[in-house]
Amino acid sequence: MTRMSWFNTVSLTLGFAFLYIPIVILVIYSFNESKLVTVWAGFSTKWYGELLRNDAFLNAAWVTIKVAVVSSTFATVLGTMAAYVMVRGGRFFGRTLFSGMIYAPLVMPEVITGLSLLLLFIGIGLDRGVLTIILAHTTFSMCYVSVVVSSRLVTFDRSIEEAALDLGCTPSEAFRLVTLPIIAPAVISGWLLAFTLSLDDLVIASFTSGPAATTLPIKIFSAVRLGVSPEINALSTIMIAIVATGVITTSLISKRQVVRQRREEQEAERS
Amino acid sequence: MQRFFLVFIPYIWLVALFLIPFAMVLKIALSDIAIAIPPYVPKFDWAEGIRAFLAQLDLENFIWLTQDDLYWKAYISSLRIAVFSTLCTLLIGYPIAYAMARAPSEWRPTLMMLVILPFWTSFLIRVYAWMGILSNEGILNQFLLWTGVISDPLVILNTNTAVYIGIVYTYLPFMILPIYSALERLDTSLIEAAEDLGCSRISAFWLVTIPLSKTGIIAGSFLVFIPTLGEFVIPSLLGGSDTLMIGKVLWEEFFSNRDWPVASAVAVILLLLLVVPIVLFQRNQQKQQEAEQ
DSSP states (O other): OOOOOHHHHHHHHHHHHHHHHHHHHHHHHTTBSSSSTTSOOOBOOHHHHHHHHOHHHHHHHHHHHHHHHHHHHHHHHHHHHHHHHHHHSOOOTTHHHHHHHHHHHHHSOHHHHHHHHHHHHHHTTOOOSHHHHHHHHHHHHHHHHHHHHHHHHHHSOHHHHHHHHHTTOOHHHHIIIIIHHHHHHHHHHHHHHHHHHHHHOOHHHHHHOOTTOOOHHHHHHHHHTTOOOHHHHHHHHHHHHHHHHHHHHHHHHHHHHHHHHHHHHHHHHHO | OHHHHHHHHHHHHHIIIIIHHHHHHHHHHTSOOOSSSSSSOOOOOGGGHHHHHHHHOOOHHHHHHHHSHHHHHHHHHHHHHHHHHHHHHHHHHHHHHHHHHHSOTTTHHHHHHHHHHHHHSOHHHHHHHHHHHHSTTSHHHHHHHHHTSOSSOOOOTTSHHHHHHHHHHHHHHHHHHHHHHHHHHSOHHHHHHHHHTTOOHHHHIIIIIHHHTHHHHHHHHHHHHHHHHTOOHHHHHHSOTTOOOHHHHHHHHHHTSOOHHHHHHHHHHHHHHHHHHHHHHHHHHHHHHHHHO
């Protein structure tokens, strides 16, 4: 590879500056002493303290995590089933409708998904709360999971599955012992995607939550509407730190796995 | 039997929580408003049958939408904002994707991760970050005043400019990634061949690189355009009271005016607007898949 041209260097530098400077500024100002976000008055961690004493935020955070864990787990199970059916299921009645229902939520504006689910919950007389947010989040994130998992299922060699069946596995054993370990990375990244989608979601949660259950994004949104506040900066910094650690760790782990796999393959070839 | 359950469970789930709610939006869009909770008069009684339903059906809410200026303006302005910000994202995203694809191959996984990382952090937080930058006493204005470029603070927050900045910023990764994956696959010897045959670098770029990355450009543009059209968070936090976007109108119709039938009618029309780009996007994806096989 030749040296990078100055044009490419400049566009990469400016591009990543644009992507990261706002986040860096947000983090810096979370350590600002002053209540005014725009005036720097010295280093302080007092807003983190305030945040930890703010019960409303802590409750909302707890609700959000509960919703995200439960909904992403359901979404992973349902999404993996849906992906398996789409890729391996062959023909069945209403297959076109099924694939349409999997892809449609991906492009549906959130306001419409939220509105339609709210109308359903009111129509069947379900009280809005944690349960309804979980149902809503499971529905839209299962579609993302199924897209991630089916892209893995498409590329994998089906003869391994068939070999297991020939050697006496029942279909469910073949799935558990052969298919699942192979698609596991996709299933895990599907779960992580569903989890972050649920953590992030403001619009659908606003439609489907009741007064009893407020999620963190709803809380942040109503605070932010009134203007910038250092407490929100502190909260954002914590969330960014968690996400960044998670993403970097998983990518390092998967990188190491790839390296190990390659080495094992090389050794296998040599012996 | 196992297979039956495998199909049946996700199927029923999606019918119950996607298809039926969707049908309810349509139904309520065709209902009259009434002061009640829920604030709509049901138009459809399953027992009454289809004929009675058709007799009752009225387009009152849709007619109402065409009569009130607000909705027309909101549709036009959403389209304009979506088209313009997609173009801006393309112009900013393409050079970045290009530079990534030309970077040394050992850098590329890191660069990819750096593009994806903001996507994992909360959307709301990323929009919020701009509020502190763009406000009248914000960091951008402080910086420009300090350098002496301007003498009075610029009003950016709560204008359409801020909305454009917010959209470009939050959707940039969606534009970069498909273009990058198209450019990375591109065989550089084709460009060298064009240059050997007498093309200048710039015309080789226009005649070879751009056409070969077309699928990436189209995919990226739709990935920005489609969600932008129904966007709510960005116009409500960064836009002003004169920023009209359908997503925001729908939200206000629903939460402030509590006019559910009109909100549903707005939703139906928003979807109709989206059908064309979605179908085009699907077709582009299919073509790409066929080309790969």
